[in-house]
Amino acid sequence: MSENLYFEKGLAMGDARSADPAAIEVLKKAKAEGVETAHERYAAQLPQCGFGELGVCCRQCLQGPCRINPFGEPKLGVCGADADLIVARNLLRTIVGGAASHEDHAYSAIRCLYEAAQGKADYEIKGFDKIQSVAAKLGIETEGKEPKEVAEAIALAAFHDFGKFDDEPMHWLTATAPAERVEVWQSLGVIPRNPDREIRTAMHESAMGVDGDPVNLLLACLKLGLVDGYGGLQMGTDIQDILFGTPSPVKSAANLGVLSKDNVNIIVHGHMPEVSEKVVEWARKLEEEAVKAGAKGITLAGVCCSGNEVLMRQGVPSAGNFLSQELAIITGAVEVMVVDVQCFMPSLPKIAACYHTKVVTTTPIGKLPGAEHVELVPGDADAKAQSIVRLAIDNFKNRNAAKVEIPDICSEAWGGFSVEAIVGALATVDPENPLKPLVDNIVAGNVYGAVGVVGCNNTKVRQDHQTVELIKKLLQNNVLVVATGCTAQALAKYGFMTPDGAKQYAGEKLLAVLTAVGEAAGLGGPLPPVLHMGSCVDNSRIGDLLGALAGYLNVSIKDLPVAASAPELQHEKAVSIGTWAVALGVLTHVGVVPPVLGSPLVTKVLTEDVEGLVGGKFFVELDPGKAADTILAHIAAKRKALGI
Numbered sequence: 001m002s003e004n005l006y007f008e009k010g011l012a013m014g015d016a017r018s019a020d021p022a023a024i025e026v027l028k029k030a031k032a033e034g035v036e037t038a039h040e041r042y043a044a045q046l047p048q049c050g051f052g053e054l055g056v057c058c059r060q061c062l063q064g065p066c067r068i069n070p071f072g073e074p075k076l077g078v079c080g081a082d083a084d085l086i087v088a089r090n091l092l093r094t095i096v097g098g099a100a101s102h103e104d105h106a107y108s109a110i111r112c113l114y115e116a117a118q119g120k121a122d123y124e125i126k127g128f129d130k131i132q133s134v135a136a137k138l139g140i141e142t143e144g145k146e147p148k149e150v151a152e153a154i155a156l157a158a159f160h161d162f163g164k165f166d167d168e169p170m171h172w173l174t175a176t177a178p179a180e181r182v183e184v185w186q187s188l189g190v191i192p193r194n195p196d197r198e199i200r201t202a203m204h205e206s207a208m209g210v211d212g213d214p215v216n217l218l219l220a221c222l223k224l225g226l227v228d229g230y231g232g233l234q235m236g237t238d239i240q241d242i243l244f245g246t247p248s249p250v251k252s253a254a255n256l257g258v259l260s261k262d263n264v265n266i267i268v269h270g271h272m273p274e275v276s277e278k279v280v281e282w283a284r285k286l287e288e289e290a291v292k293a294g295a296k297g298i299t300l301a302g303v304c305c306s307g308n309e310v311l312m313r314q315g316v317p318s319a320g321n322f323l324s325q326e327l328a329i330i331t332g333a334v335e336v337m338v339v340d341v342q343c344f345m346p347s348l349p350k351i352a353a354c355y356h357t358k359v360v361t362t363t364p365i366g367k368l369p370g371a372e373h374v375e376l377v378p379g380d381a382d383a384k385a386q387s388i389v390r391l392a393i394d395n396f397k398n399r400n401a402a403k404v405e406i407p408d409i410c411s412e413a414w415g416g417f418s419v420e421a422i423v424g425a426l427a428t429v430d431p432e433n434p435l436k437p438l439v440d441n442i443v444a445g446n447v448y449g450a451v452g453v454v455g456c457n458n459t460k461v462r463q464d465h466q467t468v469e470l471i472k473k474l475l476q477n478n479v480l481v482v483a484t485g486c487t488a489q490a491l492a493k494y495g496f497m498t499p500d501g502a503k504q505y506a507g508e509k510l511l512a513v514l515t516a517v518g519e520a521a522g523l524g525g526p527l528p529p530v531l532h533m534g535s536c537v538d539n540s541r542i543g544d545l546l547g548a549l550a551g552y553l554n555v556s557i558k559d560l561p562v563a564a565s566a567p568e569l570q571h572e573k574a575v576s577i578g579t580w581a582v583a584l585g586v587l588t589h590v591g592v593v594p595p596v597l598g599s600p601l602v603t604k605v606l607t608e609d610v611e612g613l614v615g616g617k618f619f620v621e622l623d624p625g626k627a628a629d630t631i632l633a634h635i636a637a638k639r640k641a642l643g644i
């Protein structure tokens, strides 16, 4: 491993790379064994390119790369594009990238549902309640129809949005979003028609020699944020709940300590529950074979959003978030890491080669040199999942006991808080009017406001640190927190998702509410102060909850005392999700500076002017304490405006 200042500084500060003691332990093991991780690769990249960081580098045509000097000349690219245009175009393409990832993910789920409904896939449809609710919102007739028929009609309705060629808004969006929001977006001309078409058009619009108007490009950003929100997140969650069931509260655990010294360890990683659910199913069925192979059983764990999906629905523990993926392998205890799409580092096979771990890729678009490829398609998912589990069992004998070191660190963590589950818990307090207890407590100030904390880890900031510090302060101030994605896994690691976490972290008033609801719901203690709502596509659940609250109060989402935060965002997807949140009318904090500062115009629109259009805006703050203060002040202002 290359010695460098960054690393030494990290040690001096405790560890600048991570706040997670399990991660720090494994990072020390990595250093001792000469294994490089993302942190060392990041250090080797420093200093990163200033033009790139400001967003003023353009490679849109072969006359480039052109870059604008914010402190002097040149001020124009070869074609005449200035910093505002270059930054706006780059931002749009980032959002297109995020939206495309989520949309393609949702599309796979729709394909799977369609084939399952026709009996052509190895999946049983489990979410009967969700079939009813999604059919109702789409206006699909259910009377006298078999659930499978309705499920097929739902899949076809989704395909219709991807295939339609008229200029009407996409149906999934108008069927889901509050009418007031739809009107606002329509008046701005940012309603997507067909999500695929919008992605194509945005790539065209941002090409060399097409749109030269940065403000027009920023409106396209809003549109693509909506493509992500409804063609990606909402469709993804709705369809996945139909296939695999709507999550309900479940007790699990989080951090590297969930891995077992005695068992075959299988990690699911990526995003598609079609893959992870099948691996979980077969790992449970084939446990006996693992015992025959000399292990005590099979331990399943997840990282990133696949981890969230199987935690939410199956109670499978989380081994960690984005920056823990390499560390899981470095424990020396993982037989197989299965990946599908998104957020798995290309480094994995190289790290796995230092141990006995096999990395298994499962989709045609997510291959890794050095990994085994077992393509898992809906029609042959059982056989493929079995072969992956057997590969892990067979690999147990290759484990080198001398290299196994699993940190004895993990926390209990509750997950499964879908909107249905939250409403269900509230209904134990008021069955007639489930949202009333929550709203009454918001009005009374017992729940001061609510914040959705979402997104990734990023090597630029200390793993989990900003997330934990921000959330601590919000909870002390009686703000209810819901979480998804890698921040949910971060908070799970530190005990924020346990009843005890309520006593430890929540302000007095919030604790009283959590206790009342938790006890009424039969949990025998308070609800956790941070509710795990799932993966990143499950941010749609947060959108649904906001829509329901706004509907109940008969106000716009933009008037609610709420905010969103992505303290450690990394992926393009986090940018597109954030844009959707802003379009919903939500103040959205980011804790890593996005590459837009090279354009004063773009920066101003995103952090100021867009609020006048949609009610939401971005704010950048790297200090979690200050970010919490800004969010609290925002909540105070919204409360005042509502007269509460």
Ligand code: NFS
Binding pocket: 271, 304, 305, 322, 342, 343, 454, 455, 456, 457, 485, 486, 487, 535, 536, 537, 570, 571, 573, 574
């Ligand atoms: Ni969201 Fe989930 Fe994690 Fe970030 Fe990646 S796993 S989709 S993008 S890194 S939260």
Ligand code: SF4
Binding pocket: 058, 059, 060, 061, 062, 063, 064, 065, 066, 077, 078, 079, 080, 081, 208, 209
């Ligand atoms: Fe340079 Fe314009 Fe080409 Fe971009 S599109 S690389 S600014 S010439």
